[in-house]
Amino acid sequence: MRKVLISACLLGKKVRYDGGALAVADQIVERWRSEGRIVSVCPEVEAGMSTPRPPAEIFKGSGEGVLNGEVDVIEKGGAKVTNDFLAGASIALNLCRKFDISVAILAEFSPSCGSSAIYDGSFSGKKVPGMGVTAALLREHGVQVFSQYEIAAANNALIEEIV
Numbered sequence: 233m234r235k236v237l238i239s240a241c242l243l244g245k246k247v248r249y250d251g252g253a254l255a256v257a258d259q260i261v262e263r264w265r266s267e268g269r270i271v272s273v274c275p276e277v278e279a280g281m282s283t284p285r286p287p288a289e290i291f292k293g294s295g296e297g298v299l300n301g302e303v304d305v306i307e308k309g310g311a312k313v314t315n316d317f318l319a320g321a322s323i324a325l326n327l328c329r330k331f332d333i334s335v336a337i338l339a340e341f342s343p344s345c346g347s348s349a350i351y352d353g354s355f356s357g358k359k360v361p362g363m364g365v366t367a368a369l370l371r372e373h374g375v376q377v378f379s380q381y382e383i384a385a386a387n388n389a390l391i392e393e394i395v
């Protein structure tokens with residue numbers, strides 16, 4: 233059975249930086265849950281970061297830049313947490329390899345999980361086009377990454393994998 237990787241916060245787990253969740257109520261996700269298809273991951277918590285934790289943003293760049301060593305992930309307050317984010321991305325990729333996963337749904341706008349847009353590093357709420365570190369690493373390795381706003385498209389991609 234083909235499995236799907238999903239951000240833990242979207243599944244209702246309270247792992248966000250502020251101690252909250254971003255639970256989605258979606259029939260497709262509920263069906264996947266009952267079918268045992270879901271593999272949950274929070275890259276930041278898996279990397280050992282605490283909950284709650286200071287907000288972090290990629291400073292003037294995107295996940296690809298972090299992977300290439302060009303830019304860093306910075307906590308509000310200035311601490312560099314790039315290595316934690318890289319470690320979390322590697323853990324997510326290893327889960328995809330372990331369970332032969334090629335479709336993921338990750339939480340939009342996160343510096344780890346965002347797949348279309350992220351915050352710009354100014355901690356002002358401004359979003360820019362780009363990917364988080366985990367989304368970039370998974371895509372680099374052929375995983376199709378969708379956001380919580382694209383669950384139907386993710387379902388179609390999964391069906392194409394199955395047939």
Ligand code: SF4
Nearest residue numbers: 239241274339342345
């Ligand atoms: S790292 Fe991803 S899974 Fe974890 S709280 Fe942030 S968006 Fe959710």
